Amino acid sequence: xxxLVASRVLDAIPTMFLVLTLVFVAMRLLPGxxxxxxxxxxxxxxxxxxxxxxxxxxxxxWQQYLRFLWxxxxxxxxxxxxxxxxxxxxxxLNLPYTIELTIVSTxxxxxxxxxxxxxxxxxxxxxxxxxxxxxxxxxxxxxxFYLGALLLITFSLNxxxxxxxxxxQGFADRMYHVFLPAIALAFIKAAxxxxxxxxxxxxxxxxxxxxxxxxxxGREPRVIYRHALRNALLPVVTGLGLSILSTxxxxxxxxxxxGRPGIGSMLIxxxxxxxxxxIQAGIVVFAMFVVVVNLVMDVLYVFIDxxxxxxx
Amino acid sequence: MSGSLLKVRNLSVEFGPxxxxxxxxxxxxFDMMAGDCIGIVGESGSGKSVMSLxxxxxxxxxxxxxxxxxxxxxxxxxxxxxxxxxxxxxxKDIAMIFQEPMSALNPVMTVGEQISEAIFLHESIGAAAxxxxxxxxxxxxxxxxxxxRYDSYxxxxxxxxxxxxxxxxxxxxxxxxxxxxxxxxxxxVTIQAQVLELMKQxxxxxxxxxxxxxxxxxxIADIADRVIVxxxxxxxxxxxxxxxxxxxxxxxxxxxxxxxxxxxxxxERLYQIPGAPPAPTERGPGCAFYPRCPKRMPVCLERTxxxxxxxxxxxxxxxxxxxxxx
Numbered sequence: 001x002x003x004l005v006a007s008r009v010l011d012a013i014p015t016m017f018l019v020l021t022l023v024f025v026a027m028r029l030l031p032g033x034x035x036x037x038x039x040x041x042x043x044x045x046x047x048x049x050x051x052x053x054x055x056x057x058x059x060x061x062w063q064q065y066l067r068f069l070w071x072x073x074x075x076x077x078x079x080x081x082x083x084x085x086x087x088x089x090x091x092x093l094n095l096p097y098t099i100e101l102t103i104v105s106t107x108x109x110x111x112x113x114x115x116x117x118x119x120x121x122x123x124x125x126x127x128x129x130x131x132x133x134x135x136x137x138x139x140x141x142x143x144x145f146y147l148g149a150l151l152l153i154t155f156s157l158n159x160x161x162x163x164x165x166x167x168x169q170g171f172a173d174r175m176y177h178v179f180l181p182a183i184a185l186a187f188i189k190a191a192x193x194x195x196x197x198x199x200x201x202x203x204x205x206x207x208x209x210x211x212x213x214x215x216x217x218g219r220e221p222r223v224i225y226r227h228a229l230r231n232a233l234l235p236v237v238t239g240l241g242l243s244i245l246s247t248x249x250x251x252x253x254x255x256x257x258x259g260r261p262g263i264g265s266m267l268i269x270x271x272x273x274x275x276x277x278x279i280q281a282g283i284v285v286f287a288m289f290v291v292v293v294n295l296v297m298d299v300l301y302v303f304i305d306x307x308x309x310x311x312x
Numbered sequence: 313m314s315g316s317l318l319k320v321r322n323l324s325v326e327f328g329p330x331x332x333x334x335x336x337x338x339x340x341x342f343d344m345m346a347g348d349c350i351g352i353v354g355e356s357g358s359g360k361s362v363m364s365l366x367x368x369x370x371x372x373x374x375x376x377x378x379x380x381x382x383x384x385x386x387x388x389x390x391x392x393x394x395x396x397x398x399x400x401x402x403x404k405d406i407a408m409i410f411q412e413p414m415s416a417l418n419p420v421m422t423v424g425e426q427i428s429e430a431i432f433l434h435e436s437i438g439a440a441a442x443x444x445x446x447x448x449x450x451x452x453x454x455x456x457x458x459x460x461r462y463d464s465y466x467x468x469x470x471x472x473x474x475x476x477x478x479x480x481x482x483x484x485x486x487x488x489x490x491x492x493x494x495x496x497x498x499x500x501v502t503i504q505a506q507v508l509e510l511m512k513q514x515x516x517x518x519x520x521x522x523x524x525x526x527x528x529x530x531x532i533a534d535i536a537d538r539v540i541v542x543x544x545x546x547x548x549x550x551x552x553x554x555x556x557x558x559x560x561x562x563x564x565x566x567x568x569x570x571x572x573x574x575x576x577x578x579x580e581r582l583y584q585i586p587g588a589p590p591a592p593t594e595r596g597p598g599c600a601f602y603p604r605c606p607k608r609m610p611v612c613l614e615r616t617x618x619x620x621x622x623x624x625x626x627x628x629x630x631x632x633x634x635x636x637x638x
Binding site for chain 1: 369400403404406410412415418419420421429430432478482638
């Protein structure tokens with residue numbers, strides 16, 4: 001089993017490499033000379049030359065590429081153009097908030113989704129099933145940024161139950177701050193994952209081993225949660241991985257709306273001020289996030305389904 | 313070892329919407345004494361699997377529905393029992409083995425856990441005692457290295473070994489009745505013989521009554537004392553195993569016996585009953601075997617023949633029998 005985990009980790013390395021290369025190419029393909037963009041139209045050639053040297057744009061492309069790879073590997077993203085802060089430090093400051101938002105929204109979403117899916121599957125065709133379907137439909141239909149704004153206006157501005165912006169200090173305060181944004185992201189996740197749980201469970205409930213579980217005297221809750229659900233979770237885990245990734249794009253808007261610190265906010269500020277090192281770092285971090293989430297899901301498979309580990 | 317164990321009367325099961333349902337099991341009845349081994353034979357679609365499932369009320373509802381009848385097990389009608397009481401009987405008093413050993417075990421639980429669960433559900437003994445019993449059961453059904461195999465998953469077993477695991481699980485709580493639904497059909501012939509041998513040994517050792525469902529008369533002849541022949545959801549003949557082979561009373565049973573391949577010289581083509589059983593939707597009021605029957609008479613189209621006493625140990629449902637003549 002551990003060999004399988006190790007091989008999955010090794011598999012992730014070429015992916016990372018490819019992602020970094022794509023980021024590099026994308027940054028170079030941006031129209032215009034970053035030095036000119038930064039200094040404005042009235043800069044003198046000498047100023048531009050100096051800026052190009054500062055940005056490391058005066059050496060051949062392959063050297064820039066190698067330097068970029070090396071910097072990415074050592075988490076050295078240079079300094080922000082705007083406030084000369086170390087970009088790595090900025091990432092270090094912002095990343096925990098994004099991870100926190102992702103984890104809390106995923107937990108909330110999953111905790112709501114799996115029981116909902118189970119109830120829908122075991123009450124197929126009955127009112128409960130239709131109500132959960134309606135809930136999912138709403139989850140799919142309402143964009144997360146819109147829901148976020150709605151929640152913010154209702155619960156923070158009008159009712160004053162939740163903070164209007166910021167990330168909070170200390171665990172309890174941070175959870176208090178993360179709650180509303182996490183709900184906004186969790187809603188669509190719950191909609192998606194509960195549908196997935198329902199269909200997957202319905203399929204598993206027809207399997208022979210479920211009948212065996214009943215035949216040996218298992219009561220319904222045991223049959224469903226102990227026998228059927230664990231088998232039904234495999235496709236759900238895949239879906240959960242996908243939905244975590246979609247949270248990342250969602251978090252850009254949500255962090256912005258709720259005025260939370262985070263990689264998404266950092267990225268938006270970076271784009272507004274044309275802060276290239278910050279943009280580059282933000283994209284690399286997001287890309288790494290994707291690779292890591294996929295890796296975690298792959299490893300999770302091995303633990304849920306013993307047959308996956310047995311293939312090798 | 314006598315006394316009534318199971319008394320099935322008028323058991324009928326329908327599939328589909330109420331009122332428009334298709335009757336797949338029609339007023340089936342039979343008796344079973346403690347210690348009996350009864351074989352139920354019939355071709356695919358004869359309702360034998362549905363019958364075995366309905367004894368434990370395991371017919372999936374919907375679409376299935378038990379519409380009438382009674383299943384008396386040791387004097388208690390299982391069909392009128394509250395549904396919440398059934399799990400206490402399943403696995404404890406009546407256990408079941410299924411046809412597909414590949415899919416009948418949970419792929420994500422070790423076989424040890426699965427057998428252990430069967431004990432856990434019905435007996436309050438400690439984890440260590442449970443484990444010891446599981447290992448004993450695994451050895452009993454002939455699984456070598458029980459200690460190591462306890463933590464193996466079903467996909468690490470061969471088909472025959474999985475069926476042994478199923479048998480161990482079914483017998484873990486020492487049930488009084490074992491329903492085996494085509495237990496050997498999915499297995500190789502050599503493995504089939506081993507599993508049948510195992511069932512015979514266990515029957516001798518624990519005096520468990522066995523209801524063996526099979527489409528294979530050879531398998532049934534090997535282990536059962538009495539046979540129930542089913543056709544299109546009805547019992548058409550019931551007899552002691554020797555009587556059935558020597559003096560089949562129903563034309564369908566005769567056809568079944570003639571279809572068994574033999575090496576007798578001169579018989580070049582294998583006998584087959586002409587035609588195919590009618591779909592459940594196409595059955596009329598008469599005998600379902602009518603279209604294929606060599607002894608058919610006009611009366612067979614009008615009414616369903618009742619089960620008639622042929623001899624002390626034999627009953628059959630056919631108007632062509634001497635007993636049917638007025």
